[in-house]
Amino acid sequence: MAPLLAPSLLAADYGNLQAAVEGLADSAADWLHYDVMDGRFVPNISFGPGVLQAVHRHARQPFDVHLMIEEPQNYLAAFRDAGAASITVHYEACPHLHRVVQQIKHLGCRAGVALNPHTPVGLLEDIAADLDVVLVMSVNPGFGGQTFIPNTLRKVAALKELLIDCGSSALIEVDGGVTLDNAGALVEAGANVLVAGSFVFNSAEGPVATLANMRTQLSASIDAAEQEIG
Numbered sequence: 001m002a003p004l005l006a007p008s009l010l011a012a013d014y015g016n017l018q019a020a021v022e023g024l025a026d027s028a029a030d031w032l033h034y035d036v037m038d039g040r041f042v043p044n045i046s047f048g049p050g051v052l053q054a055v056h057r058h059a060r061q062p063f064d065v066h067l068m069i070e071e072p073q074n075y076l077a078a079f080r081d082a083g084a085a086s087i088t089v090h091y092e093a094c095p096h097l098h099r100v101v102q103q104i105k106h107l108g109c110r111a112g113v114a115l116n117p118h119t120p121v122g123l124l125e126d127i128a129a130d131l132d133v134v135l136v137m138s139v140n141p142g143f144g145g146q147t148f149i150p151n152t153l154r155k156v157a158a159l160k161e162l163l164i165d166c167g168s169s170a171l172i173e174v175d176g177g178v179t180l181d182n183a184g185a186l187v188e189a190g191a192n193v194l195v196a197g198s199f200v201f202n203s204a205e206g207p208v209a210t211l212a213n214m215r216t217q218l219s220a221s222i223d224a225a226e227q228e229i230g
Contacts, residue, residue, distance in 0.1 A: 002219050003183075004030035004193040005211055006064050008175070009055075010046060010144045011197030017051070020201070021059040027208045028215040031064040031086075033175070033195045036079070038069035041093055042142035049075070049082040056083030064193075066114065066175065068141050069093065073100050080107040088112030088135050088173075091119055101130050112173070116141060117149050121159040128166040133193070134159060139176030145198045148177030153189050160190030180214060184221045 007029050012020035021032060037046040056063060062085030067075065072089040073096075079087055087109045094100045097113065104111035112133030113124065117140055124134065136156055139146035156172055163170055173193035174186050183194055196214070203210040 001192075002215065002222055003187050003191055004171075005214060006031040006033040006173070006193055006195045007200045007207060007211065008033040008035060008144065008195050008197030010035040011201040013201075017055045018058045020207075021055050021061075024207060024211075025060045028211040029061050031193070032059055032061045033197075034063050034065045034084075036065060036067045036069055036075075037142065040070045041090065042068045044142045049078040052079060052084065053082040059083075062086070064088070064173075064195075066112075066135065067093075068114075073103060076100075076103055076107055076109075080109055084109055086110035086112055086133060088114050088133060090114045090116065090141075091123060092116055097127055098130070101127060105130075112170075114141075114175075115155075117151070121155060121162055124159075125162065125166060128163055128168040128170065131168060131170040133171045133173050134163070135173040135175055135195075136191075137176055138174050138178065141176075145202075146177055148179070148182055152176075153182075153185055156186060156189040156191050180217060183214060183218060187218060187222065 035046055037044045039045040063083050064086045065079050065084040066088045087104045091113050101111045110132035112135055114135035116137050138148050138152035171192040172190050174191045175195035178194050178196045179199045200207045200210050
């Protein structure tokens with residue numbers, strides 16, 4: 001199955017986010033990725049629930065909210081009410097992770113857990129079966145436009161094995177430095193959702209054409225791989 005594509009609004013024009021989400025309405029985007037930073041968990045500040053509520057009214061795709069914040073449990077309901085379809089919290093920010101995951105599910109959202117580049121996937125063994133999404137950070141969180149960390153490929157493959165062993169159907173999402181140069185390898189390793197920010201919004205062709213190209217090339221690669229197996 002082709003991966004889901006989730007352009008990150010962190011790389012969009014902040015002065016015209018409405019136009020950014022409206023422009024993606026008929027694109028190959030499956031989700032819209034919404035990065036929340038508090039200046040504490042990561043050294044940057046981005047959007048809050050008020051901005052999400054404003055742009056949600058103009059979007060067709062569901063919002064994939066990534067909370068890079070301390071004490072995320074205090075803001076879950078606010079982001080759900082603002083339009084989040086999925087909410088991902090960081091393993092590193094949640095000493096009571098199981099409780100937070102259950103809170104997200106109780107709110108009716110997909111529940112995700114993100115791992116920083118240095119955090120081993122094995123730490124999710126006891127929570128994996130409860131998750132809908134595992135987000136693997138392929139850069140250090142806090143800023144867009146960073147370079148992809150190559151070890152992410154090994155990490156995604158290891159995570160896929162862990163999820164299978166735990167009987168988890170969680171999607172594997174990758175965020176940070178994703179381009180066409182590494183997208184195919186990520187999907188081959190087990191990624192189901194690809195987040196791309198700068199590569200999409202800063203491309204010469206524009207977001208719609210870039211996403212369409214990603215979809216076409218990834219589908220062709222998957223078809224070729226399946227024919228080889230067959």
